[in-house]
Amino acid sequence: MATTPETTQQYAGLSPEQLIEMYRQMALIRVFEEKCQEMYTRAKIGGFLHLYVGQEAVAVGTVGALKPEDHIITHYRDHGHAIARGLDVNPLMAELFGRDTGSARGLGGSMHLVDVSKNFWGGYAIVGSHLLMACGMATAVKLQKKQEVVMVFFGDGATNGGEFYEALNFAQLGKLPVVFVCENNLFAMGTPIAVHTAVQEIYRKACAFDMTSERVDGNDPIATYEAAKRAVEHARSGQGPVLLEAVTYRFRGHSAQDTQKYRTKEDVEKYRTKDPNEVFRKRLISEGILSEEQAAQIDQQAEQEAQGSVDFADQSPEADEKWLTTGIYANPIEPKY
Amino acid sequence: MAVMTVREALRDALREQLKDDRVFIIGEDIGYYGSTYGVTAGFLEEFGPDKIRDAPIAEAGIVGIGVGSAMLGMRPICEIMSVNFSLLAFDQLINHAAKLHYMFGGQIQCPMVLRTTNGWRNLSATHSQSFDSMFAYVPGLKVVAPATPADMKALFKASMEDPDPVIFIEHTLMYGVKDEVPDGYEAKIGESRLAREGKDVTIVTYSRPVHLCMEVAEKLAQEGIECEIIDLRTIRPMDMSKALESFRKTGRAVVVSEEWESHGVQAEITARLYEHAFDYLDAPIARVGFKEVPFPYATNLENQVVVTPERITDAIRKVLK
């Protein structure tokens, strides 16, 4: 389908192929996450599982604005970012199953997905800590005189801890090329935002540092992409960091074992009727970018890919014991007796 | 062969490292102030603000910057002015620096060196502690605590060349210690040093107490008591080989360190002596450390808390009974 100037503007400069690719990613993330939930209940995935269901637009929109040489560092709800970044789902599911073929050889699990070859520097499980590391990464980029950008993801809950403030100060002070993406899904684990933070519009916290910031509808992948592009360019140009708040909603619990006492089913249902994946799909079809058959095909392929990752993980050998003791150091030195 | 102080040896070592593009130092008051203990005095002028980075008072941030930049190939030196402040950075050190290589299946490395200081003298409870054992407790960290100028220089180099996070522990009361630094002297992480030979009792120690023990040994030699002193130099991974060899000879040991006497590195050293040389044990092993109280301010009280030559001597005599 031809791209008219109006179309281009409408879609923030994204081509139909790019738009379709965005939908494909959102569909894949959704199916993959639902598969994870099933696998968790079948006790094939253990520990804590934090699903991205409902927030797909944020990851796809923001990561879509990055170049391959840019860096991503994120929190424990990291499946979405990993898939959006193009990580193959097979090693991801294998990691969740604790297999040798997992992205971290079974040593990390759900909260610590990684693929350094794609500049995906991991999910982190201590709320707020990795923001400081993002500043460190950006320091390195600057000292190495490179043009890369570091994009760091965190939730609304992370904006109350000391690390957040230290990180924003360090970043603004050093004009570091960091885009701080706050995925505000209105709850910090089980605590509603009104209960945990004094300033509920998270982007406003940046003013304490005179930092550029913006708020965007995180359920609209195109709007999110647009805002992210602005932020990334700002950071890359040397003008300094940006705090980008993407307001979204998560459909499932904080983690797989969350009983969600803090919100009603009706509340969740209300949001589900506006499921961003559904909305985007409908839009693309009604605006002629996707046909119903193509969409169905994408959905089916996503299902196959997700199921394929389960099969792959099932058939993989379990984590190799040798990493238990030899993987701790890059340069192991044995104690002597 | 040069003779220099610990401070001078460290400055030499730092200068050599700063030649490398990947190396920078970040810490509080290391630039404009000229550094609390004079270690980086003049460096800001010499190397510029990109490499000598004065940080805000934010220890978690300082270490976080270190960790993050190390991940992307830099070789940062993070200075935490006093180990007491390192508590604020424990999450970065223990949950992140120590875990990156393991948790991400070997894909990420953290070649960061954290320089910090133990020390005391009328500084009161929150400025006089040492947390050697807390660092040494964590798999994923390496912990080095040299005592001599030569070892400071050589082990700092070794720490910087190591691809893993290293905690490099200095001591505020040791910066003025002067000694020979032989040309080309090298030292490895994870190797202890025989500081003094003797046949009667084995002293296992590290950092500042090494010098106190040497003093005590000189005095006791006049009584015919010959102390053998092992300077561990690295606390994690610990090299007990020389200590055990000595202990098999003497059967009697005193462990000396500047830390509270329970639950510390001393306990680990003692356990390893018992475990690996049980059949050579001739008397219970004695430990000399800080009295287990928060540090008081008044000098007369503080003197009763810290490790002194008298307390070391008493322990040696007790063990030799």
Add this chain to the structure above:
Amino acid sequence: MAEVTMPKMGFDMQEGTIVRWLKKVGDEVKKGEPIAEIETDKVTIEIESFSSGTLTQIVADEGAVVAVGAPIAILDGGDGAAAPAPSDGGAAATGDTQQAQTAQQVEQKAGTQAGAAPEQFTGEGGEGSTGAAQQTEAAAQDSGSAAATSAEPANGRADGGHVPASPVAKRLARENNVDIAQVSGSGPGGRIVRKDVEAFVQGGGAKTAPQPAAQPAAQPAAQQPAAQPQPAAQPAAQPAAQPQPAAQQPQAEQRPGTRREPMSRLRQTIARRMAQSKGPVPHFYVTTEIDMGAAMALRKQLNASGGDVKITVNDMIVKASAIAIGKYPALNASFAEDSLDYHDYVNVSIAVATDNGLLAPAVTDVDKKSLGTISAEAKELIERTRNGKATPDELGRGTFSVSNLGMYPVDSFVAIINPPQAMILAVGAVNEQPVVRNGEITIGQIMKVTISIDHRVSDGAVGAQYLAELKRLLENPMLILL
């Protein structure tokens, strides 16, 4: 056909209770639809179906407690989704409660079957079995080695009581076949330390033959028979005598032509007591010659005058030694750490050679009894002792000892004090020897007597005086009859 299983809803959840079925048999179920309410130990929650179809069977009724992974319902047809993995609990990577349970069971079993072969675990999921079997082996090894350690005999603890000794001292004692209980300790609280064992070994102290571990220890010291040494191999008589050459290091292996016999308990005890005496007790020795002519003549007279009792030379020596000691109470005392026990009775231990070793029963109140009584009692005691019938009291009540080797061609010898006594007399044979009397050479019946005295109790002058008194009595034997 799809099986609905009890889902794992939390990382530590092991089982759930069906509270309420939201669908009944025959109902249509859509994928994602809630199908039942379950209760865990934390909360009650709805669970969803992961496939579509018709509910054809409810496997677990309301109220049933079902383990995670076990089937609760069957769905038929619908979306043709493949049956999920068999409900064997799944081979979860980490945090699998079943595996954790399995591992726990394995550890418990291994603990109770010390040394038993590891159990085979199959069908619990691939990873589970490997890990579990390894854990079993490790646990079995651990308990096996623990058993070995605890069964290890306390070698060197001869008397079964606790002998404080440092590990290196114990090891050296073990390696040198030394009974650690014989070694006296110089460490704090009497602890035996390395140099004590080294000194003991170099001093040629008595060694135990290697004992099988099961042999019980000899009796505690309080009930020891008063052992007397076999004097033959004693070192030179001076207190400052050099220790025996260290050539007596016991050899670990035997040379051909050597027969090794375990020592009897008695001999072990004697051995230990010898060392206990000779080690810490500073002996000194005084010798004199006594002309027994008159005594022998008197004895002949007494025995010829009819009556049942036959007086022996030893009887006379025993009596004389008891009388003489009256003037020197220190020699009739016992050494006790930092005090002396002075006895107001005189019980003389008489050395008796038995088949098993030297024993020394004591005749009581020798200074008060007549020679005849002493002789009779001594005879009776000696007889019973030879038959092994002497009581511990009889064997332990002496205040000093007399050891007579005069029946052998022994001129003189030196004896080891029997602790806690302070003195022992060593009596040699009576030999005809030229003597000088009143300026003339004549034949005398000369008997050499050497006393060993504990130098902590007394000194040379007292010893010499005592001997002089003994000599006087025996050379004027009518005094003994008083």
